[in-house]
Amino acid sequence: MIDITQRRRTEDKVHYLAYCDSLTGLPNRSLMKELLEQALANALRYRRSLAVLFLDVDHFKRINDTLGHDVGDTVLREVAQRLLGCVRASDLVSRKADDAKAVSDQAVSRLGGDEFVIILTEVSTTEDAAAAAARIAAALNAPVQLAHEEITITASIGISVYPGDGADAESLLKHADAAMYQAKEEGRNKHRFFTRALDERASRRFALESRLRKAVERCDFVLHYQPKIDVRRRCVIGMEALLRWQPLDEGLIPPAEFIPLADDNGLIVPIGEWVLQEACRQLVEWQAAGLPRLCVAVNLSAVQFKQPRLVERISHILAKSGLDPTSLELELTESVLVEDIAASATILNTLKDLGVSISIDDFGTGYSSLAYLKRFPLNALKIDRSFVRDIITDPNDAAIVSATIALAHNLRLRVIAEGVEQRVQVDILRAQGCDEVQGYFFSPPLPAAEFADWLRRDAPAVTDWAATEPLLAAIGRH
Numbered sequence: 001m002i003d004i005t006q007r008r009r010t011e012d013k014v015h016y017l018a019y020c021d022s023l024t025g026l027p028n029r030s031l032m033k034e035l036l037e038q039a040l041a042n043a044l045r046y047r048r049s050l051a052v053l054f055l056d057v058d059h060f061k062r063i064n065d066t067l068g069h070d071v072g073d074t075v076l077r078e079v080a081q082r083l084l085g086c087v088r089a090s091d092l093v094s095r096k097a098d099d100a101k102a103v104s105d106q107a108v109s110r111l112g113g114d115e116f117v118i119i120l121t122e123v124s125t126t127e128d129a130a131a132a133a134a135r136i137a138a139a140l141n142a143p144v145q146l147a148h149e150e151i152t153i154t155a156s157i158g159i160s161v162y163p164g165d166g167a168d169a170e171s172l173l174k175h176a177d178a179a180m181y182q183a184k185e186e187g188r189n190k191h192r193f194f195t196r197a198l199d200e201r202a203s204r205r206f207a208l209e210s211r212l213r214k215a216v217e218r219c220d221f222v223l224h225y226q227p228k229i230d231v232r233r234r235c236v237i238g239m240e241a242l243l244r245w246q247p248l249d250e251g252l253i254p255p256a257e258f259i260p261l262a263d264d265n266g267l268i269v270p271i272g273e274w275v276l277q278e279a280c281r282q283l284v285e286w287q288a289a290g291l292p293r294l295c296v297a298v299n300l301s302a303v304q305f306k307q308p309r310l311v312e313r314i315s316h317i318l319a320k321s322g323l324d325p326t327s328l329e330l331e332l333t334e335s336v337l338v339e340d341i342a343a344s345a346t347i348l349n350t351l352k353d354l355g356v357s358i359s360i361d362d363f364g365t366g367y368s369s370l371a372y373l374k375r376f377p378l379n380a381l382k383i384d385r386s387f388v389r390d391i392i393t394d395p396n397d398a399a400i401v402s403a404t405i406a407l408a409h410n411l412r413l414r415v416i417a418e419g420v421e422q423r424v425q426v427d428i429l430r431a432q433g434c435d436e437v438q439g440y441f442f443s444p445p446l447p448a449a450e451f452a453d454w455l456r457r458d459a460p461a462v463t464d465w466a467a468t469e470p471l472l473a474a475i476g477r478h
Contacts, residue, residue: 032109054176224445238295325355385419
């Protein structure tokens with residue numbers, strides 16, 4: 001007789017570590033795939049349907065960043081328990097007769113981070129899966145009670161159904177993941193079913209990502225420049241550098257198609273650095289050619305802002321190009337700054353010491369918190385075009401713009417309005433005290449050579465608002 005108790009305990013522990021998530025006790029990715037394969041085999045044998053729900057906790061990174069990773073772990077454990085409470089006994093993939101609570105047999109799995117997968121084996125119609133998703137969402141929406149506060153969590157859920165959306169585990173998981181991202185793009189806290197249109201979109205996205213990587217290697221990008229006008233002095237005082245992708249085999253690809261993709265895969269870092277280098281280089285070249293001394297505004301993405309040694313890189317680019325730091329303005333969105341207010345304040349103060357100006361882009365569409373406005377060393381606020389567009393017809397937008405201008409001036413900040421397309425918009429903004437405007441009323445974004453020609457030939461026309469209307473028609477081809 002040999003006592004193998006300790007050996008069996010060790011084997012069980014190794015098995016647990018290999019197949020179970022240490023934080024929640026749920027099956028991990030490896031075991032989840034085995035369970036899904038088993039469920040698919042049963043579904044094929046008995047000609048049944050099953051559904052895969054891919055769940056991602058909304059804004060989980062914000063919880064980690066603001067409340068700490070310990071709180072984040074507590075939230076994930078709570079999510080796991082609530083998911084288990086939502087899964088019916090019939091939704092278990094299998095069950096051992098001697099251990100009905102074996103974690104390896106649960107239909108709920110944690111893939112990692114804030115992503116979970118639920119396998120529903122008893123579904124007759126898509127409505128069954130939708131009802132399960134709604135039940136899960138309702139359970140997650142209940143407040144989570146922490147030690148000193150209470151938070152509410154939501155989730156985005158993507159759903160794929162066997163056999164229509166795939167016959168194997170990889171396909172079902174991929175398709176449920178694509179549907180989950182669609183739910184996030186539509187505003188989060190909802191569920192979406194996979195469709196073939198999503199598959200085509202994912203394929204296009206994959207192809208575009210491959211092309212974008214090659215574009216970064218070849219530097220298939222150009223900058224267009226849109227003038228910024230001082231409405232009181234009626235003169236051009238600067239321009240915004242706007243990125244365009246120009247592949248050799250086709251026309252320009254709009255930024256809306258590739259910028260979000262570059263943000264997701266990290267390519268925005270080398271792209272953004274190139275934009276900063278090229279904008280500084282171009283401005284120095286124009287100054288050497290005798291063009292007016294202007295300032296250039298460059299957008300800085302959230303990914304760039306979080307890069308280590310950011311200030312050092314910007315300082316190096318300025319020194320290499322020879323551009324006076326006071327001629328550079330960096331535009332950031334509100335959400336970038338409020339993720340870590342202390343760290344953001346440190347970076348912005350260092351940039352200010354360097355001489356660089358800072359403006360808040362798309363003001364009014366994010367947090368619009370007065371707390372960060374007084375804490376950060378800002379130079380300007382940029383009113384989002386969505387408010388400027390309807391300033392003539394919507395009294396609420398007009399009131400928001402007027403209040404924003406007054407607030408900014410009280411904080412000694414300049415105000416820039418973008419998206420100006422009509423003379424009456426310019427007149428209203430000027431009457432309300434707006435400092436600067438930009439938009440198609442004066443000029444669309446232009447390639448560098450054409451922008452230089454515009455500065456030489458047409459910039460004086462901005463002294464007369466009426467003169468810019470035929471000018472706009474003349475260059476409308478851009």
